[in-house]
Amino acid sequence: MLYQKEQEAIRKELHKDVNNAAMALAREVNLGLELLYAVKNHFDAGHRLDARNFQPLTSGVLTRHPSFKSIEWVDIVMHHQRRHYVQGMEERGATSSQFNIVELDENNQLIPAQRRDMYFPLRFTSGENNEAAVIGFDLGSTPVTRQALKTSFNTGVPVATPATTIERAYGNVRGFLLIMPILLDPEQLGGEDTRDLRGFLVAVIDVNTLVNLAIDTVINDGINYTLIDSTDPNHRQVLHTQRVELAQMKDSLAQQPANPIFFAGREWELIGYPTVRYMQERQSWVPLWTFLIGSGIFLLICYLLYRLQSRAYSVQVQVDQKTHALKEANSRLESMTKCDGLTGLYNRTQFEQELEREIQRALRDDTSLSLMVVEVQHLSNYNKQYGRMAGDQLIRQIAQVLDEMLKRPGDLVCRFTGSQFVAILPRTEGAERLAEECVAAVNRLQVAFEGEPEDRVRVFVGGVTVSDQKEMTASRLHAYGEIGLTRAKADNDTGWHWMEISAPVQDKKSIDP
Known part of the structure; x- marks a missing residue:
């Protein structure tokens, strides 16, 4: 518990340090936005736009904010205005050479911009740029900057692009563009109609310089950190990584994210990683x-x-x-x-309990219930003739035959009396077939019994299927079974008799044993 408390305290301190660094970075970004807003307000007030007033105004911003590599003015030119715009720029002497709206090809060479509905050429620039390579460059020539410019054009709000390596025209810096729209009429700022945009202020911001200015003086020197652009959760982009030690902690303290930084449509996340030295300085024995x-x-x-x-x-x-x-x-x-001690089947007491349960289930589910009574013919005479031991063996054989025949989970075979067996057959279609099979199975045993027909042991089977709920009681089911058994004895040829009790009662007698 003490160790966990100590780890929790270190975790809180680490989270605080990382959050302080994130807040310092947010302040630095907001300071850049405020400086850019100051320039924007100057032009929103209707001041004339030319190189003489653009350079002095923006150079002060660049001096105060070292992460700003350059500030440009970007015009909006529709395709049908391109020829007139190029002629006007040449007349004003925008560059020492012939002016054109250009873009970079695959070999990073300037070529005339391809045909597009809208162009965003640079008109003025200040900072570390080669002016001759910048003027006339179409910022809309790449999908990322084109999407950001159109978003700012349609919404009238500042937009920041994802970080990337800005080549050639911007001095090959790892940074992003901060785009600020300028309206012809300042009173329309924030309105829905943004068709009268005057142009854009675009600041090229170096990510590494921005992070170093903001974080190096705030974050603890025992913390490694990574700055991630998490605007798109599916494509998280690492913007900057600082490692003071290569070794990383392996426990739950290995990663501490700060609160997100939101600005100009972007979401940044600063994640701190404690070093071994950071942990050792704060742990005790x-x-x-x-x-x-x-x-x-x-x-x-x-x-x-x-x-x-x-x-x-x-x-x-x-x-x-x-x-x-x-x-x-x-x-x-x-x-x-x-259970019955001789056969292992359920005894009469268990049979009566199970019969009551099956009757209640049949009444509840409105299904039929069948009962079969099997009696060994002249068992007492068999015992007198062959002995009690042989009689017990005969009973066990017949019990085994019945148990093997009736294998359904719901079927239940019981020994009812010394020479009688009963079987409960719930939801059994064609139950009379079982009576016939029972007689045939005992006949196949070929147990010798002199003095009886065919000199072998026989059984009589009587059964009943009751589907009339009024007739479905334990006493009536057993009575019907006994009636069936009596008729089976009377019909000595088949040895079995089956009854069906429904409304009206029908008596189905066997045809062939």
């Missing part, structure tokens, strides 16, 4: 000593508890053994109360 002393006390207590537990364990083992033996005895007793 108190958590370690506390851990060692606490571990010693803990081990002593564990030893004493172990001694007590070992004594209790021997007593618990004896209790568990007796509990286990009692559970096994209860399980055997419960099994004896539910």
Whole structure:
């Protein structure tokens, strides 16, 4: 806990340091915006735009803000105005050579700008630029700057471009463009109609210089940091990285993002990474000593508890053994109360309980319920003739046959009396087929029984399927089953008889055994 508290305190201090750096960077960016707004207000007031008043005004801004590499004035020229604009610039002597609206080709050579609906040529510039290479350069020749200029043109608000390497005309700096629209009529600033734009003020800002000016005097020298442009979450762009140590922490303190910096449509995020030195200067030995002393006390207590537990364990083992033996005895007793000891099938008591449950389920679901009664013919005579042991073996064989026949999850076979078995058959279509199969299966056993027809053991099967809910009671189901069994005995040829009870009651008798 002490270690976690100490880590939390370091985390808060790191977050504070990174946030302070982010706020310093935000102040530096806003200062640049304010300086650019000062120039904008000058031209919004209606001052004449020419090289004589543009250079002195912007040079002061460049001096006060070293991250500004240059400030340009950009005109707006529609395609149908291009020829007149070029002629006008040549008449005013914009450059020492022939003037044209140009752009860079794939080899970074100036060529006449391709045909576009709208051009954004540079008219004035101040700063570290080669003026001859800048004047007439179309800022709309690249997709990024063209989109930013059109956004500012349509909205009338300042727009910043993503950071990139600005080549040739801007001195090959790693920076971004800050675009400020200038209106012909200052009263329309912020209005919906921005068609009367006078032009744009464009500041070329060096990202590295901007970050160094803002952060180097604020952030702790034990923190590495990275500045990311997170305007587009799907394309996060690293703008600047500062590493004072290559080693990084591996724990949860390895990354601390500051609050986002918002300006001119961009969102920047400053992320700080603590170095090993930063952590070592703020960590103490108190958590370690506390851990060692606490571990010693803990081990002593564990030893004493172990001694007590070992004594209790021997007593618990004896209790568990007796509990286990009692559970096994209860399980055997419960099994004896539910099952028939000879066949392993459910006994009569369990049959009556299950029959009541199936009747309630059939009434609730409005389904049919079938009951089958199987009786071994002359079992008492078989016991007298072959002995009780043989009779028990015969009962087990017939029980196994019935159990193998009725394998559906809902089927239940029980031993009802000494010579009778009953089976509950819920939702069984064609249940009479099971009665016929039961007689045939016992016949296939070919158990010898002299004095009986065909000299073998036979069974009689009576069954009923009840779909009339008024007739669906335990007593009636069993009574109908007994009636079916009586008719099966009377029809000695087939050995089985099945009944269907519905509204009206229909009696379906077997045709072929």
